[in-house]
Amino acid sequence: MLTMSAESDDARLVAAARSGNPDAFETLVRRHGGKVYRVALRLVGDPTDAEDATQDTFVQAWRHLERFRGDSAFSTWLYRIVVNRCLRLLRDRPSTAPLVELPAPAIADPQRAVEVGSQLEAVSRAVLALPFERRAPLVLRELEGCTYEEIADALEISLPAVKGRLHRARRELLTALRGWT
Amino acid sequence: MNERLPCGADMDALVEQVADGDERLRSPHQEICVHCQTALEELARAWAPVSALAGSEGALPERVVHRIMRRIWRAAAAGWHTVAVTARGKTTISDWVVGLIAEGAAREVEAVHLIGGSLAHVAQALRSRRPGSPPPPHSPRGLAAEIGPQQATVEIALTAVYGPGLLDVAEAVRRTVAERVEQMTGLEVVEVDVTVEDLHVER
Incomplete structure (x- = not known):
């Protein structure tokens, strides 16, 4: 078959x-x-x-x-x-x-749901705060699981450019996330 | 920018490792280095919500699928209209294109939030050349008809923003759509039907 x-x-x-x-x-x-x-x-x-x-x-x-x-x-x-x-x-x-409005995650414990919900909202905000040229590769890589090659293709930029932007985006996102954890 | 841990490890490399989900694949140095271990754990904790966001699936709402397919079906069924004939060739416009122009025009109106779709009908009446009148100069043989001013009607569906009077919004859409379509195609817009499908309320 x-x-x-x-x-x-x-x-x-x-x-x-x-x-x-x-x-x-x-x-x-x-x-x-x-x-x-x-x-x-x-x-x-x-x-x-x-x-x-x-x-x-x-x-x-x-x-x-x-x-x-x-x-x-x-x-x-x-x-x-x-x-x-x-x-x-x-x-x-x-x-x-x-x-930012995200679908509520399916978590049974309401206290935990609120916590996770606000965490997700905070990440979304942090992602949205990135400049567009770094937000796009980050979303494709971290949230959609694209390969570096796919991102280069989708954004019509070179592979080194993808790596560079992604790297900076990750640093910026981590800095934002570490700020509130 | 290149931050280093007391053991000399490059922070950037650790960030990559965590973001790629490899914080557990530790190098021999990381297996014994307390600085690296602490940093990896801290980074992994900070990064966890990103992975959680990736897992929170958002499906495309069914009504959006319907809205898309309504437009696709219309595009697939769109007719073609010859709007001008000259000695050097004819110009044909799809009523799908007239619809897109109408959408672009409607977006210019401030109180319009979203276009649900549009549909244009172009009256296909070619005005026959009056019998006995001379053929248009340089007209190729076989072209017996000249294109008269053609008329179009447009239907447009939209989401308005909460606040302004909807009759005024519709009127503004009507005026802008007629202007743009006439400007871009030369078609005379005789009717614009506006449907207010939904209302966008700012939170």
Whole structure:
């Protein structure tokens, strides 16, 4: 039996979507929507803005499907689009103060839930406080588990640049976190 | 920047080790060095919430999936409209593009928070050349019709911000959308239907 990897399955769905099949595209939206939304949420902070960026990302992906050559994973291509959308969104709306709202973690003990919840909120704030050029690689690496190569591809920067920015971002984030623990 | 521990270990390297989740993979030196061990433990404690955040999965809300797919279906079904014909070629615009222009225009209105989607219909009536009138100069053979001023109608769905009168918001959207579409495509916008789908309340 032939087992299809997630990537080759994506390629098949992209081909179907490219030939004008919105149902195939919907499968891709459902498969990758969570990732795109999470990245957007951590980059822009506000859930409504994150939804906006996610929506625009997929619409743009649909319109430019022929530009997706399959040299990188479909998810990496989506990351590239969403990071750019978020950057534009933040430039267009500098007045919008970042509002952080995260899904409540599933923890039984309410006291502990409050503690963890506020910890998560504090990390989110610390991430949002990083400059965009370092926030993006940090979110892709630490929160989405991308490899350095995938990040270089998504952000269209060199591998040493990824390592440099990531390193600085980690230092800055740790400094912020150590400040309140 | 390169902070060093009393044992000479590079703090930066320890940060990398912890962030990569390798604080337990200790080097022979780290196995016996109390400075390194203390630093690694402290860094790991500080870093723990980052790992916790990574695990707090946020799924894409179902209504966003619907909103995306509504736009995709519309784009897939969009019609094409020839808006200008010259001797050197014709210009064709998709009503999907007219819709995107409308969205861009609506975003310019301050009280608009989010666009749910748009749909444009372009009246396809090509005005036939009056019988007996001379063909347009340099017109290639076979082009019997010239493009008259075409009309478009636009439907737009949006989320407004809490506060301003929604009728005023709709009117501002109507005016801006008509202006931009006319400017960018030459189409005459005869109708803009605005649906206020949702309200954004600042917390």
